[in-house]
Amino acid sequence: MLMKCLRLKFFLLLLILSLFVFCLNILKYSDIERISKSYGENGSAVYLNDPEDIEVNEILYQKTGMYVLVSEKISVNRSIPDTRPTICHTLKYSKNLPSVSIIIIFHNEVLSMIKRTLHSIWNRTPNVMIHEIILVNDASTEQETYKPLRNYVASYFGDKIKIKELKQRSGLIVARLEGARIATGEVLIFLDSHIEVNENWLPPLISPIKENKKIATVPVIDDFSSKTFEYFKMPPTRGAFDWTFTFKELPIDDEDTIEPFQVPVMLGCAFAIDRSFFLNDLRGYDEQLEVWNGENYELSFKLHLCADGLLKVPCSRIGHTFREINPTRVTNHDYVARNFKRIAEVWLDEFKDVLYSRDPKRYETVDAGDLSKQKSLRKQLKCKPFVYFLANIAKDLVERYPPFYQVPVFASGVLKSLSSGDNFCLVADQQHEASLRLSKCDNNLIEPKKFQHFSLTFFKQIEQSGSDLCIDSFNMRLLDCHYEGGNQYWKFDYKSKMLINKGKFCLSANVEMKTVTKEICNEFDRNQKWMFGYFNHT
Numbered sequence: 072m073l074m075k076c077l078r079l080k081f082f083l084l085l086l087i088l089s090l091f092v093f094c095l096n097i098l099k100y101s102d103i104e105r106i107s108k109s110y111g112e113n114g115s116a117v118y119l120n121d122p123e124d125i126e127v128n129e130i131l132y133q134k135t136g137m138y139v140l141v142s143e144k145i146s147v148n149r150s151i152p153d154t155r156p157t158i159c160h161t162l163k164y165s166k167n168l169p170s171v172s173i174i175i176i177f178h179n180e181v182l183s184m185i186k187r188t189l190h191s192i193w194n195r196t197p198n199v200m201i202h203e204i205i206l207v208n209d210a211s212t213e214q215e216t217y218k219p220l221r222n223y224v225a226s227y228f229g230d231k232i233k234i235k236e237l238k239q240r241s242g243l244i245v246a247r248l249e250g251a252r253i254a255t256g257e258v259l260i261f262l263d264s265h266i267e268v269n270e271n272w273l274p275p276l277i278s279p280i281k282e283n284k285k286i287a288t289v290p291v292i293d294d295f296s297s298k299t300f301e302y303f304k305m306p307p308t309r310g311a312f313d314w315t316f317t318f319k320e321l322p323i324d325d326e327d328t329i330e331p332f333q334v335p336v337m338l339g340c341a342f343a344i345d346r347s348f349f350l351n352d353l354r355g356y357d358e359q360l361e362v363w364n365g366e367n368y369e370l371s372f373k374l375h376l377c378a379d380g381l382l383k384v385p386c387s388r389i390g391h392t393f394r395e396i397n398p399t400r401v402t403n404h405d406y407v408a409r410n411f412k413r414i415a416e417v418w419l420d421e422f423k424d425v426l427y428s429r430d431p432k433r434y435e436t437v438d439a440g441d442l443s444k445q446k447s448l449r450k451q452l453k454c455k456p457f458v459y460f461l462a463n464i465a466k467d468l469v470e471r472y473p474p475f476y477q478v479p480v481f482a483s484g485v486l487k488s489l490s491s492g493d494n495f496c497l498v499a500d501q502q503h504e505a506s507l508r509l510s511k512c513d514n515n516l517i518e519p520k521k522f523q524h525f526s527l528t529f530f531k532q533i534e535q536s537g538s539d540l541c542i543d544s545f546n547m548r549l550l551d552c553h554y555e556g557g558n559q560y561w562k563f564d565y566k567s568k569m570l571i572n573k574g575k576f577c578l579s580a581n582v583e584m585k586t587v588t589k590e591i592c593n594e595f596d597r598n599q600k601w602m603f604g605y606f607n608h609t
């Protein structure tokens with residue numbers, strides 16, 4: 072009897088439970104119904120009808136660069152289209168990915184947009200992967216506006232979200248560093264405060280960092296309108312710049328690729344990097360960069376020249392809105408020129424003059440400040456010369472935005488030995504591994520026969536003209552030009568007339584044997600002195 076009663080009770084309990092689940096489902100569906108009728112779902116555009124709203128909205132736009140009333144109409148949990156290539160849906164990622172600290176900085180940003188940024192992360196990220204989210208308020212001026220934020224995040228997201236208030240306006244570079252310093256996750260993710268992350272954005276973004284800590288990764292950046300908030304899918308591109316340091320994009324060969332690929336520079340609004348690598352090895356950003364702009368170049372150059380580079384991950388996507396009017400700018404001095412000059416002085420080598428030549432007055436008058444810390448960091452990390460970046464990572468940047476109006480060769484024609492009065496020139500067969508010899512110089516010193524025709528190129532390689540072969544100091548033969556400096560990097564010293572490799576070896580003629588070798592440089596050795604048929608002095 073007792074058993075029967077218990078069984079009945081059990082069934083009743085089960086029935087009540089099923090009813091409860093059923094009701095919950097109905098609620099859930101009606102919720103979806105409600106949301107699908109609300110504004111901006113699936114990333115669609117939203118417009119205002121009420122003339123009064125439209126007027127207020129325009130006033131707020133001038134202040135914030137966004138249609139504030141439109142943003143407020145849209146749910147913080149709105150859906151956006153999944154813009155990933157379809158193959159991404161089937162990829163599997165390790166369960167043991169590093170924990171992440173997400174750092175979001177803001178100064179005077181639209182509150183409803185900050186909230187949507189947070190909710191998009193919350194909704195589209197496996198919760199266990201989020202170690203913490205750190206919001207850094209870079210001393211926004213209308214503090215009252217942001218007061219409710221503390222309670223809001225506590226009630227929606229619990230204690231995973233921390234807010235750090237900066238006492239004084241520090242600019243986005245220092246604000247990010249302040250966030251990074253209190254972060255305790257293994258990987259840092261830096262985000263702007265007006266973004267919407269897309270489906271499963273995080274695992275693909277940090278997977279490459281689990282494999283190699285000496286890189287940073289960026290997602291493909293989609294765009295949404297700062298007026299209608301319509302969400303647009305964007306193609307994957309390679310970030311680059313022209314010689315005014317304006318951000319530009321270069322194409323990639325295969326837009327459907329899902330493999331992470333190297334890109335020259337990042338935009339800056341979203342990237343992931345190992346915390347210890349960023350703070351301890353790369354020493355974060357140059358802390359003297361002010362307010363906004365340039366830090367994305369600085370970090371990208373460091374990554375390529377001193378570590379293993381910067382990868383874009385096609386399966387990770389984040390929407391960001393670019394504003395035409397920006398409330399975060401400061402107008403009392405040209406901090407952008409100062410930032411650019413700091414970066415140019417430290418990282419650009421001889422190419423800094425290319426940047427300055429585009430606006431000489433601006434750069435002459437601006438003081439870059441003390442650079443000793445940055446310069447010694449570059450030495451300490453044994454970073455490659457800037458030409459490596461141009462030649463290997465951004466070769467098409469040079470083609471599209473030639474640093475010189477015409478990419479020059481520094482010298483060309485015959486390469487004549489000054490060793491004796493015998494008129495001997497360098498010659499080599501036009502083939503891989505060809506050895507270097509001396510023979511009587513062609514009469515035409517500027518346009519000699521092709522086996523005697525060499526150029527000291529823009530990339531400081533001695534190329535046999537018309538071939539893709541370069542003098543390689545490894546075995547002193549012609550090898551395929553590799554644009555990576557090292558054995559193929561030759562500096563011509565005008566004064567001593569020596570061609571110097573790796574700072575110590577010099578191209579040397581042996582007139583008796585009719586051969587060419589590398590010897591330890593010696594200014595007094597006539598065999599090490601050379602002359603090109605033609606020098607380009609521009």
Ligand code: UD2
Nearest residue numbers: 176177178209242243263264338339340362363364365399
């Ligand atoms: C881009 C980047 C941005 C940054 C910048 C270069 C994208 C899409 N955005 O400009 O991340 O790399 O280039 O510096 O890649 N902020 C502060 N304090 C300030 C100024 C700005 O906290 O003094 C915040 C601001 O609220 C925002 C973030 O920094 O969350 C980036 O500023 P932005 O959105 O004005 O920069 P954006 O997107 O035009």
Ligand code: MN
Nearest residue numbers: 263340391392
């Ligand atoms: Mn932004």
